[in-house]
Amino acid sequence: MKTKDVTVYVWMTLFLAVFAVLGAIDLVMDGYPNISFAHSVVHGGIVLLCLAAAFYIVKQWRRARFLARNADHVLQQYLDGLGQKIEAELNNWGLTQAEKRIAIMLIKGKSLKEIAEFCHRGEGTIRQHAVAVYRKSGFAGRAELAAYFLDEIFKPLQADDIN
DSSP: OHHHHHHHHHHHHHHHHHHHHHHHHHHHHHHHHTHHHHHHHHHHHHHHHHHHHHHHHHHHHHHEEEEEEHHHHHHHHHHHHHHHHHHHHHTTOOHHHHHHHHHOOOOOOOOOOHHHHHOOHHHHHHHHHHHHHHHTOOOSHHHHHHHHHHHHHOOOHHHOOOO
């Protein structure tokens, strides 16, 4: 939830609470003998509606805050699990440590030149590792390798999703 949204909810809640308090004060100031039953019911209804709306906003804000905090935790668990799954798959393919590092950088979309600079190796060495990754994984290239892991992240598409 953005700070601007929170500010709007706080102001709405304060406005409703103040309106309820002013309505209650007005009801008391009108006095029992000088006020009709219908008038007191209308005033009381306004006060109660304002208080109910203010409590509802606070309740929804607290729920949204809880869900946002929980979402961060769930997302981190998901990412940790995804990382573990990728690591397990790379191990299943029988990649060496160097090949695993190259595979991860290929999945991230790094070029062979960028990988070579990062690893302080020659581009030819990195290319050899990349070829070994593709051979051991059974994929034809970088696109298939990345797509294999991206498929785990996204929900399957249905025909209705495309239209």
